[in-house]
Amino acid sequence: MALLEAIGVTVRFGGITAVDDAFLSAEPGSITGLIGPNGAGKTTLFNVITGLQPPTKGRIRFKNHDVTRAPVDRRAKMGMGRTFQRLEAFGSLTVRENVQVARDVHAGARSWFGGRKDKRVGELIEIVGLDRYVNQRADSVPTGVARLLEVARALAIEPELLLLDEPSSGLDEAETESFGTLLQNLAREGCAILMVEHDMDLVMGVCELIHVLEFGKVIATGTPAQIRSNRAVQAAYLGFSDDSTTMQVPDDIAAAATAMLAAPNPTETTLSIPAVDGEG
Amino acid sequence: MDVFVSYTIYGLFFGAAYAIAASGLVLTYTTTRVFNLAHGATSMVAAFVFWQLHVDKGMPTWAAILLVLFVFAPLYGIVLERLVMRRVSDAPVGVMLVMTLGLFLFLIGIAQQIWPSNTSKYRYVTQFFGTKSFPVFGVQMYYHYLITIIAAAACAAGLYVMLNRTRIGTAMRAAVDNRELLQLFGANSNRVSILSWIIGSQMAAVAGILLVAKTGLDYYQLTFLVINAFAAAMLGRLRSLPFTYLGSILLGLAIGYSQYVHGSELLENGLQFALPTLMLFLILIFVPEVRLRVGQVKGVLAANVPSARRALTTGVVFFFLALFVTELLNPTNTLRFGEALVFGITMLSLVLLTGYGGYVSLSQLTFVGVGAAVVCKFNTSSPVAILVAVLITAGVGAAVALPVLRLTGLYLALATMAFGQLMDYLVFNASFMFGFGGKINAKRVSLFGYDFSDTTSYVALELAVFVLLGLGLLTIRRGAVGRLLIALRDSPAACATLGLNQRWFRVAVFSVSAGVAGLAGALMAGLQGYAAPGDYKEFQSLPLLLAAAVAGITTVSGAFAGGLLLMLLPVLAATSTALSGLEFLVLGGGAILLARDPNGLVNLFYRGMRAVVPRMPVPGWVTQRAASAPKPAEVDGEEDEDLDEIPEAQVAGHGVA
Numbered sequence: 016m017a018l019l020e021a022i023g024v025t026v027r028f029g030g031i032t033a034v035d036d037a038f039l040s041a042e043p044g045s046i047t048g049l050i051g052p053n054g055a056g057k058t059t060l061f062n063v064i065t066g067l068q069p070p071t072k073g074r075i076r077f078k079n080h081d082v083t084r085a086p087v088d089r090r091a092k093m094g095m096g097r098t099f100q101r102l103e104a105f106g107s108l109t110v111r112e113n114v115q116v117a118r119d120v121h122a123g124a125r126s127w128f129g130g131r132k133d134k135r136v137g138e139l140i141e142i143v144g145l146d147r148y149v150n151q152r153a154d155s156v157p158t159g160v161a162r163l164l165e166v167a168r169a170l171a172i173e174p175e176l177l178l179l180d181e182p183s184s185g186l187d188e189a190e191t192e193s194f195g196t197l198l199q200n201l202a203r204e205g206c207a208i209l210m211v212e213h214d215m216d217l218v219m220g221v222c223e224l225i226h227v228l229e230f231g232k233v234i235a236t237g238t239p240a241q242i243r244s245n246r247a248v249q250a251a252y253l254g255f256s257d258d259s260t261t262m263q264v265p266d267d268i269a270a271a272a273t274a275m276l277a278a279p280n281p282t283e284t285t286l287s288i289p290a291v292d293g294e295g
Numbered sequence: 296m297d298v299f300v301s302y303t304i305y306g307l308f309f310g311a312a313y314a315i316a317a318s319g320l321v322l323t324y325t326t327t328r329v330f331n332l333a334h335g336a337t338s339m340v341a342a343f344v345f346w347q348l349h350v351d352k353g354m355p356t357w358a359a360i361l362l363v364l365f366v367f368a369p370l371y372g373i374v375l376e377r378l379v380m381r382r383v384s385d386a387p388v389g390v391m392l393v394m395t396l397g398l399f400l401f402l403i404g405i406a407q408q409i410w411p412s413n414t415s416k417y418r419y420v421t422q423f424f425g426t427k428s429f430p431v432f433g434v435q436m437y438y439h440y441l442i443t444i445i446a447a448a449a450c451a452a453g454l455y456v457m458l459n460r461t462r463i464g465t466a467m468r469a470a471v472d473n474r475e476l477l478q479l480f481g482a483n484s485n486r487v488s489i490l491s492w493i494i495g496s497q498m499a500a501v502a503g504i505l506l507v508a509k510t511g512l513d514y515y516q517l518t519f520l521v522i523n524a525f526a527a528a529m530l531g532r533l534r535s536l537p538f539t540y541l542g543s544i545l546l547g548l549a550i551g552y553s554q555y556v557h558g559s560e561l562l563e564n565g566l567q568f569a570l571p572t573l574m575l576f577l578i579l580i581f582v583p584e585v586r587l588r589v590g591q592v593k594g595v596l597a598a599n600v601p602s603a604r605r606a607l608t609t610g611v612v613f614f615f616l617a618l619f620v621t622e623l624l625n626p627t628n629t630l631r632f633g634e635a636l637v638f639g640i641t642m643l644s645l646v647l648l649t650g651y652g653g654y655v656s657l658s659q660l661t662f663v664g665v666g667a668a669v670v671c672k673f674n675t676s677s678p679v680a681i682l683v684a685v686l687i688t689a690g691v692g693a694a695v696a697l698p699v700l701r702l703t704g705l706y707l708a709l710a711t712m713a714f715g716q717l718m719d720y721l722v723f724n725a726s727f728m729f730g731f732g733g734k735i736n737a738k739r740v741s742l743f744g745y746d747f748s749d750t751t752s753y754v755a756l757e758l759a760v761f762v763l764l765g766l767g768l769l770t771i772r773r774g775a776v777g778r779l780l781i782a783l784r785d786s787p788a789a790c791a792t793l794g795l796n797q798r799w800f801r802v803a804v805f806s807v808s809a810g811v812a813g814l815a816g817a818l819m820a821g822l823q824g825y826a827a828p829g830d831y832k833e834f835q836s837l838p839l840l841l842a843a844a845v846a847g848i849t850t851v852s853g854a855f856a857g858g859l860l861l862m863l864l865p866v867l868a869a870t871s872t873a874l875s876g877l878e879f880l881v882l883g884g885g886a887i888l889l890a891r892d893p894n895g896l897v898n899l900f901y902r903g904m905r906a907v908v909p910r911m912p913v914p915g916w917v918t919q920r921a922a923s924a925p926k927p928a929e930v931d932g933e934e935d936e937d938l939d940e941i942p943e944a945q946v947a948g949h950g951v952a
């Protein structure tokens with residue numbers, strides 16, 4: 016039985032179907048990737064899982080409970096932690112205070128009036144490697160640091176499921192690598208990690224299972240090797256599919272997509288493909 | 296039957312006028328994201344200008360109307376957009392509310408200054424075509440009413456054509472959905488914004504001119520039109536113009552039919568005024584939960600929090616210094632200082648709520664009034680009365696916050712305003728509260744056998760309370776609750792995903808804040824020896840909030856300075872008729888200028904001191920350096936819409952990321 020299951024989730028915004036009958040799962044102790052072009056609905060699916068966005072259709076099961084209608088904070092209390100693609104760090108608090116707030120919430124209202132020092136705060140900051148920034152305001156640190164801060168903050172509530180929305184953007188190559196190691200350590204301790212990521216090296220390197228989303232649909236699920244050789248996935252990254260919806264893809268993007276899906280390219284750490292949909 | 300028809304016509308007249316005002320409010324809110332609390336004040340000023348041109352200067356009606364609508368209103372709209380609205384469109388809700396509230400009072404101040412009320416001249420505007428009327432279903436209908444209804448229909452048609460048939464109208468509708476998108480496609484968002492404010496001001500002016508014959512030419516009646524307009528617009532959730540029209544007509548009819556109610560004078564008069572507020576509360580209760588939004592403004596310049604030791608020493612020094620000064624004051628000034636301290640304590644409640652939490656209460660003085668009334672009811676010198684007053688006020692605060700706790704800042708603020716008005720009309724004026732004649736006596740508290748009958752000693756007691764509360768507040772700010780308040784202000788969504796149940800947290804904070812205000816009220820009643828409803832009018836909460844904001848709403852020292860400011864300004868204004876608008880001009884103008892820096896004058900003062908004497912030990916309330924980068928930029932990902940206050944996300948475009 017999977018820790019998390021999304022069952023037939025559909026989200027419509029007016030005319031747009033952002034997520035279309037998507038199925039997905041995450042297991043304890045393993046890192047699951049969720050990839051797909053821009054606008055594929057990855058973030059929206061995260062919002063549905065964590066409760067920020069009610070689905071039009073479908074269900075979310077977590078730890079064998081149907082949590083589809085549970086409020087955001089209840090799911091967090093059950094053990095879901097997440098980070099945000101658009102940063103949601105508490106800008107007017109310091110890095111340390113950001114993590115401290117999460118610990119306070121985790122410990123519950125009774126602890127708020129005690130004033131005991133929580134040494135886990137320092138540990139978490141060390142784990143993500145932000146010792147240098149502890150006393151800086153969160154709105155004054157670089158993006159990459161703020162992302163790692165969000166990871167530390169999510170870990171502060173001791174989640175069983177950790178949802179990461181593009182955690183590595185803003186990190187340099189070395190940082191990304193140690194971040195990958197951190198994720199593997201967390202997984203080894205039993206945490207289930209579900210990660211949206213555009214950095215294919217990272218995804219292919221650490222994930223056991225990968226779901227590919229395109230236009231809201233899960234078009235493939237498999238191991239990194241299976242995904243790399245999947246024709247539908249290649250097509251998705253090239254921006255067209257076998258059926259009638261043919262689209263113009265600029266050559267450079269097509270080339271980039273091919274390069275990315277091919278053998279890991281050490282110089283190319285992040286790559287995002289602009290959404291190619293009918294909007295323009 | 297005749298009665299029914301004439302009440303209906305009367306109601307339709309009001310409904311039509313409200314519809315014009317409300318659609319202006321909705322138009323500007325949807326296109327620019329600024330909720331203009333001063334919308335009614337615009338109507339008020341326009342009505343005064345109309346009076347000046349038409350009645351005072353004797354211009355023909357049509358010429359005066361044309362001048363007001365096509366010269367005054369557009370100019371006003373442009374100036375407004377340039378000087379005020381452009382600066383708030385991306386600000387947090389609290390800042391936006393304080394700023395437009397500043398405008399609200401500033402306009403009243405201007406009106407008081409240009410058209411002072413204490414001249415022998417009585418100003419009035421009669422309705423168009425006087426009492427000329429024509430028969431409808433057996434009753435006579437004034438031409439004025441017909442004109443108003445036609446004007447409302449014309450405005451609706453005009454808006455429809457502009458929004459659906461013109462290029463700029465399309466751009467305006469795009470701005471509703473997605474402001475970034477608008478910029479992306481090269482539409483000039485400044486032009487859209489200016490045009491919105493011009494049209495919004497024109498509609499406010501039309502409503503003002505049509506209503507002034509009924510409300511009278513007065514600074515307040517038309518200014519509070521914003522409540523009616525807001526109540527009507529809420530039916531369309533501040534988004535839909537057709538529903539705004541429907542809401543207006545329903546509200547107008549309700550006011551018309553309320554004339555059926557006969558009973559006590561309180562009920563007859565009170566009901567008419569309370570109806571919009573009641574309607575507002577009803578709708579607010581049924582508005583679905585606001586979804587948590589991500590990608591908002593966060594990170595506010597915050598004052599440093601002094602360490603416990605430093606706060607304690609500063610508090611003790613302050614206490615004795617202030618006590619020493621009090622000893623030197625004459626009896627009148629001692630009493631005034633006592634009042635300033637009560638205001639200061641009330642402002643401490645705002646430091647918690649607004650300064651730390653970012654929520655705005657527009658009825659803090661109403662809570663003060665509740666506290667005062669409770670203490671008077673007990674009429675005993677036992678401190679238990681004060682305790683009960685605090686508890687009851689805290690309970691009332693929780694009851695106000697409960698219905699709106701699913702919603703966000705804007706709605707909470709407007710609900711408090713509605714609550715204050717209801718209390719004004721239905722409770723504070725009722726005989727069971729302050730009795731007929733509206734004044735009940737209170738005894739001063741006595742502690743450990745000491746009765747504080749000497750005013751100086753009572754002021755010392757107030758000082759002690761102020762210092763203790765201030766220290767308590769700073770302790771809260773340094774602890775877990777303070778961090779949570781700030782975190783919640785910066786990102787409600789992140790707090791929720793950490794597992795915080797913010798509904799109850801919010802109610803608790805609001806309730807504590809109300810309780811502190813209740814304590815201030817209890818002290819006020821003791822100071823004055825009585826309580827009268829006139830001292831706790833909803834309207835007076837507005838200068839209170841602004842004085843706190845101008846002095847510095849994030850700090851304890853700001854609360855003290857704000858109390859002094861609020862006490863001193865009316866005293867100054869009373870010295871000469873040439874200063875009649877002084878209080879509101881200073882507070883309103885100050886709020887407009889300073890709203891973006893919530894740390895206010897006190898902080899500017901400290902910074903100035905630091906600049907002159909670099910090593911000077913100011914009490915620790917120096918602003919932190921502004922963050923070097925405004926906010927970590929997004930590497931990729933699509934832009935979010937900024938609909939933080941929109942109850943629902945049924946908006947096409949780009950969203951939650």
Ligand SMILES: Nc1ncnc2c1ncn2[C@@H]1O[C@H](COP(=O)(O)OP(=O)(O)OP(=O)(O)O)[C@@H](O)[C@H]1O
Pocket residue numbers: 028031032033051052053054055056057058059060100931932933944946947948949950951952
């Ligand atoms: N609140 C909303 N209202 C309307 N449309 C939305 C909303 N949120 C998302 N969308 C649309 O849903 C689609 C999926 O968006 P989503 O952000 O989930 O994609 P994503 O896969 O996370 O993309 P990216 O890689 O850029 O982060 C997009 O077309 C987006 O414009």
Ligand SMILES: [Mg+2]
Pocket residue numbers: 057058059100932952
């Ligand atoms: Mg995304």
